[in-house]
Amino acid sequence: MANYGRIHSLESFGTVDGPGIRFVVFMQGCPLRCQYCHNPDTWDVNKGKEYTPQELMNEIIKYKPYIDYSKGGVTFTGGEPLLQADFLLEVSKLCKEKGISVAIDTSGFIFNEKVKELLEYTDLVLLDIKNYDPLVYKIVTGVSLSPTLKFLDYLKEKNIATWVRYVVVPNLTDNLDAVKKLSDHLDGYPNVEKIELLAFHKMGEYKWKELGLEYKLTDTKEPSKELMKQIAEILSANGKTVTSNK
Ligand code: SF4
Numbered sequence: 036m037a038n039y040g041r042i043h044s045l046e047s048f049g050t051v052d053g054p055g056i057r058f059v060v061f062m063q064g065c066p067l068r069c070q071y072c073h074n075p076d077t078w079d080v081n082k083g084k085e086y087t088p089q090e091l092m093n094e095i096i097k098y099k100p101y102i103d104y105s106k107g108g109v110t111f112t113g114g115e116p117l118l119q120a121d122f123l124l125e126v127s128k129l130c131k132e133k134g135i136s137v138a139i140d141t142s143g144f145i146f147n148e149k150v151k152e153l154l155e156y157t158d159l160v161l162l163d164i165k166n167y168d169p170l171v172y173k174i175v176t177g178v179s180l181s182p183t184l185k186f187l188d189y190l191k192e193k194n195i196a197t198w199v200r201y202v203v204v205p206n207l208t209d210n211l212d213a214v215k216k217l218s219d220h221l222d223g224y225p226n227v228e229k230i231e232l233l234a235f236h237k238m239g240e241y242k243w244k245e246l247g248l249e250y251k252l253t254d255t256k257e258p259s260k261e262l263m264k265q266i267a268e269i270l271s272a273n274g275k276t277v278t279s280n281k
Pocket residue numbers: 065066067068069071072073074075077113114115142
């Protein structure tokens with residue numbers, strides 16, 4: 036039986052999801068319901084367009100010169116790409132045959148034998164940790180934090196390069212005590228090469244409206260530079276490199 040993936044969209048010149056120029060694949064389907072999600076149109080596993088691994092590879096390969104020149108690669112994001120680990124495993128094997136680096140942007144919520152196999156072909160994981168306080172995590176995402184932390188343990192065990200991503204949302208993820216605890220927790224993970232702070236924005240709000248969903252953050256402002264700096268300082272206190280997009 037052919038192995039199909041359901042894909043929301045493709046971006047051929049991504050520059051914010053891993054090093055160099057990235058061919059970014061937005062996978063369809065996500066079990067989380069993050070309040071600040073700017074891609075709620077990726078949630079439904081039945082939407083998107085079907086591709087075989089080879090069909091997707093045919094798209095990726097067109098951009099190999101740019102990927103090579105910039106030391107970039109392919110990034111699978113979404114949605115939650117690990118929902119379709121079978122498909123990603125096949126595509127990642129094809130990428131490896133062509134010497135193309137593979138990154139996966141994930142919440143770390145899905146973990147099974149297929150995911151473990153996929154990680155053998157993964158050069159970099161962009162792990163979104165949406166909060167370190169389990170109660171706040173549940174409020175932000177609708178699911179529990181513990182699978183993500185177990186996933187991080189596995190990445191450490193396998194020594195897979197990891198960049199942790201943290202979205203700063205005023206009055207939601209700016210609980211500084213939990214940020215400090217996250218900083219201390221990550222100190223025990225030498226595979227975490229970098230922490231990326233991302234400022235909350237409302238560019239996806241219109242999609243919630245189009246889908247008839249209630250957007251809870253209408254009145255929330257973007258974080259100030261001062262708040263971003265304050266959180267960056269806490270996260271870098273143990274010596275980790277922290278970058279911020281604001
Ligand atoms: S994990 Fe990503 S795609 Fe899924 S709801 Fe959260 S922000 Fe949206």
